[in-house]
Amino acid sequence: MSNLLELRNVTKVYSRGVINANAxxxxxDISLTLKEDxxxxxxxxxxxxxxxxxxxMLLLGFITPTTGEILYRGKNITTLRGKDKLAYRREVQAVFQDPFAVFNPFYTVDHLLTVPIKQFKLARTKAEARKKMEEALTAVGLRPEDVLGRFPHQLSGGQRQRINVARALLLKPRLLIAxxxxxxxxASLRANILETLRNLQRDHGVSIIxxxxxxxxxxxxxxxxxxxxxxxxxxxGDVDTVIKEPQHPYTKLLVDSIPWPDLNRRWGEQQIKVREGGGRSHGCPFMSRCPAAMEICKTQPPLYELNSHHTASCYLYSQQPEVVRERLSAFLPS
Ligand SMILES: Nc1ncnc2c1ncn2[C@@H]1O[C@H](COP(=O)(O)OP(=O)(O)O)[C@@H](O)[C@H]1O
Ligand SMILES: [Mg+2]
Structure with a gap:
């Protein structure tokens, strides 16, 4: 089975200024594959x-890896040209955090949806364009007559975010990066929008990150x-296993801070301070805060196989078989 998208040993380093100490x-070293079918x-x-x-940003091609490569349907995305490039730009869509960000306050919803239709020549007539818009809006649970013709400020945050999803959907993407x-x-609308995303995967065959x-x-x-x-x-690994039986000390810490089963409370409200900079290149990134840290953690732990759908990068599991990082996706059920 062929891969839709593949990351091969991707590393991204941001360096501020010329001196690399500030990187x-x-x-x-992220390797990941998403299957086509x-x-x-x-x-x-x-x-x-x-x-x-x-x-x-890397997956969308907005930035390039420092090392490693990203392939779309087997071709490096930085070298895509013509038809292949157009297909990639149409088939990989994004929805971002801020439901306002993509809205120009002076244009109606219709305009926002018309732009991609024109850009990718998705319709030959106005009527066809209108039909496509209505289909996409309906698919995300909006009634076209409620939102078409409106300006962004006349919509709720939840409606705006759903319009963003509809906009991505218009392009019949294979992959949505949310x-x-x-x-x-x-909070009251969150479950609803998540349900919309799940429908896209189930009914429209869209993979979602x-x-x-x-x-x-x-x-x-x-x-x-x-x-x-x-x-x-x-x-x-499998989401059920990782969250119900976390094995890495970091994941354990995170899971312990979730008040179950409240969907509306946000995880990570008590922030675990992330140190800026510090051009770490070896060792476990979590070592300095890990209650189980050992001398050996100064060298980067490999991934260990906990079972066929669960892997952790931690020496606590060093008696388990090692997994080469390129095989990470084998532990992710689809
Ligand atoms: N354009 C940038 N220039 C320099 N550093 C950046 C840039 N974007 C992100 N970073 C740094 O890279 C790290 C990861 O950032 P980011 O990918 O935004 O994380 P997240 O989305 O998980 O919050 C952070 O330390 C952040 O400060
Ligand atoms: Mg972020």
Whole structure:
């Protein structure tokens, strides 16, 4: 089965100025594949500063990896041209945190939806364009007559975010990258929007990378999860197993701070301070805060296989078989 999208040993380093001592390793050695024929919802979880948005930007081609490569349908995204590039730009869509961000206050909802239709030549006539808009709005649970013709300020935050999802859906994407899509939406509407995302996966075959700092929403929506800390994969696997039986000390800490089963409370409200800068290049990123830290943690732990759908990067499990990082996706059920 072929891969839709593949990350091969992707590392992203941001360097401020010429002196590299000021560099931040935002993402370190991430390998990941999304299969073409198995639409899934994968969560990437971690607190602020863990590299989640960097991953989204890389996947969308807005920034390039420092090392490693990203392939779309087998081709490096930095070298895509013509038809292939257009297909990638249409098939990989994003919904961001801020439901206002993509709205120009002077244009109606119709305009926002018309732009991608024109850009990608999705309709030949006005009537066809209108029909596509209505279909997309209906698919995200909006009534076209409630929102078409309106200006952004005449809509609720939840409606705006759903219009963003509809806009992405118009393009019939294969992959939707949703970076904290509900964190700025009223708690009462969060479950609703997450349900909309789940319908996209189920009914429209769209794979979703759901990026969040909130483990409770991850648990409700996703099939698999990758837990990041300072750019490194700490633990990954089946969402049920990772959240109910976390094994990495970092994930344990996070799960312990969730008040179950309240979907509306945000995970990570008590922030675990993330140190800025510090061009770490080896050792476990979590070592300095880990209650179980050992001498050996000064060298980077490999991933260990806990079972067929659960892996953790921690020497506590060094009696388990090692997993090469390139095989991470084998532990993520779809
Ligand atoms: N454009 C940038 N220049 C320099 N550092 C950045 C830039 N964007 C993000 N970073 C740093 O990279 C790290 C990861 O950031 P980010 O990907 O935004 O994490 P998250 O989305 O999980 O909060 C942070 O330490 C952040 O300060
Ligand atoms: Mg972010």
């Amino acid at each position: 931040t390793i935002a993402l370190q 198995e639409p899934t919802i994968m969560t990437v979880a971690g607190e602020s500063g863990s590299g989640k948005t960097t991953l989204a 970076d904290e899509p509900v964190s700025m939406v009223d 759901y990026i969040t700092h909130d483990l409770t929403t991850a648990y409700h929506i996703a099939k698999s999860i990758i837990v990041l800390y300072r750019g490194g994969v700490m633990e990954a």
